[in-house]
Amino acid sequence: MGASLGLGQNTSYTPDVRWQAPVGATARKNPLADKPEAAAGGKKLFLRNCTECHGIEGQGMVKKHAADLQLLVVQQESDGALFWKITNGNPDRGMPSFSRLPELQRWQLILFLRTLKPVNPPASAEAK
Amino acid sequence: MRSLRPLLAAVCALAFWTPARAQEAPYFVTYDHHLEEPGNLEIATSTTMGVPRSGQRFFIAPYMEFEYGVMGRWTTEVYVEGQTTSGDSTIFTGWRWENRFRPLKREHWINPVLYLEYEGLNEGSRIQKEVVGNAPDFGEPNSELRQTRAHELETKLILGSNLHDWNISENFIVEKNLSANEGFEFGYALGVSRPLGRMASGSNCRVCRENFAAGLELYGGLGSTNGFGFHDTAHYLAPVISWQVGDNASLSFSPAIGLTHQSNPVLLRFGYSYEVRGVRQKLARLFGSKP
Numbered sequence: 001m002g003a004s005l006g007l008g009q010n011t012s013y014t015p016d017v018r019w020q021a022p023v024g025a026t027a028r029k030n031p032l033a034d035k036p037e038a039a040a041g042g043k044k045l046f047l048r049n050c051t052e053c054h055g056i057e058g059q060g061m062v063k064k065h066a067a068d069l070q071l072l073v074v075q076q077e078s079d080g081a082l083f084w085k086i087t088n089g090n091p092d093r094g095m096p097s098f099s100r101l102p103e104l105q106r107w108q109l110i111l112f113l114r115t116l117k118p119v120n121p122p123a124s125a126e127a128k
Numbered sequence: 129m130r131s132l133r134p135l136l137a138a139v140c141a142l143a144f145w146t147p148a149r150a151q152e153a154p155y156f157v158t159y160d161h162h163l164e165e166p167g168n169l170e171i172a173t174s175t176t177m178g179v180p181r182s183g184q185r186f187f188i189a190p191y192m193e194f195e196y197g198v199m200g201r202w203t204t205e206v207y208v209e210g211q212t213t214s215g216d217s218t219i220f221t222g223w224r225w226e227n228r229f230r231p232l233k234r235e236h237w238i239n240p241v242l243y244l245e246y247e248g249l250n251e252g253s254r255i256q257k258e259v260v261g262n263a264p265d266f267g268e269p270n271s272e273l274r275q276t277r278a279h280e281l282e283t284k285l286i287l288g289s290n291l292h293d294w295n296i297s298e299n300f301i302v303e304k305n306l307s308a309n310e311g312f313e314f315g316y317a318l319g320v321s322r323p324l325g326r327m328a329s330g331s332n333c334r335v336c337r338e339n340f341a342a343g344l345e346l347y348g349g350l351g352s353t354n355g356f357g358f359h360d361t362a363h364y365l366a367p368v369i370s371w372q373v374g375d376n377a378s379l380s381f382s383p384a385i386g387l388t389h390q391s392n393p394v395l396l397r398f399g400y401s402y403e404v405r406g407v408r409q410k411l412a413r414l415f416g417s418k419p
Contacts, residue, residue: 091199104326
């Protein structure tokens with residue numbers, strides 16, 4: 001974790017307040033919640049599709065303005081909200097839609113995201 | 129053969145190297161609503177082979193495609209194309225520049241994309257990337273076809289939906305040849321496809337269901353303002369399959385069956401595409417500026 005807190009980690013990431021999942025989407029449950037072994041496939045999908053902007057450990061690339069997926073502000077989102085964000089993307093902020101991935105693969109991605117260790121942003125980042 | 133080994137090794141390295149992208153719909157003609165990721169460049173080469181009717185000649189029409197994600201909702205693409213007709217000659221048939229714009233930010237039941245393309249072609253063009261208007265005449269020699277230049281504007285309304293794991297796409301095409309008084313020509317393309325695997329395995333398998341997508345396309349011309357309808361038009365029904373052979377590369381194949389006498393009996397299409405990620409950043413680094 002120390003390495004991921006070093007160069008390039010986007011701990012100063014602040015969510016786009018206009019990018020909010022609707023209530024109905026937020027309440028959706030992960031159909032793979034009782035299959036933690038599916039997170040291995042989620043890791044593979046993450047390495048294929050997400051690391052270019054979010055980094056191998058999900059720490060977020062500062063230059064890409066990508067979310068640090070380890071932050072509490074991300075980890076506290078419900079599975080349904082993350083599913084909605086992966087599905088819709090936020091094209092004006094550079095996050096593409098991944099609706100072309102089968103639904104179960106998007107849920108697998110979320111299983112893997114939950115394995116990233118959540119951290120609070122350091123005080124220096126909060127001060128910004 | 130020995131001299132080809134470095135080339136083969138380079139091709140294999142390109143095909144099986146580096147991180148990947150989501151499985152794309154396997155269509156050759158139909159566009160879905162997904163655009164290229166911003167800053168990425170997709171380089172693709174495809175070939176359309178026309179199996180002739182009696183009295184016609186076999187042709188091979190290759191084309192290269194460079195697709196770049198300018199912004200999250202704007203993708204631009206340049207094509208160059210040519211063709212070889214058996215017993216005739218090989219000619220360069222022209223180039224195309226297309227742009228796709230996605231007006232809506234979020235995913236909806238139906239997602240529209242607006243398409244605008246300029247084509248600087250000659251009448252020898254055979255790639256049949258879209259089928260519009262009335263069926264072309266396959267009887268004339270290339271020496272004559274290449275003399276007739278066409279400057280064309282093409283627009284499409286692309287509608288795409290993802291229903292569960294199915295992609296359903298509809299394209300409505302209007303084309304205007306600015307070099308001839310042919311009126312406005314119309315065409316359509318419909319596609320439905322699905323990845324063969326719903327879940328990703330934890331292993332790095334290549335030949336497993338999750339790396340394949342299959343579907344069906346239906347496309348054809350609808351005449352022009354001089355005569356709208358199915359009369360003297362070409363239509364094709366085409367199964368399609370794609371295989372993500374590497375993390376950034378995919379192979380596609382489609383045997384299209386001609387449905388009318390004006391169609392080729394069979395069009396065989398082969399495609400290979402390779403995605404280069406983060407081209408904008410790479411170029412910025414190359415020229416020493418901040419991305």
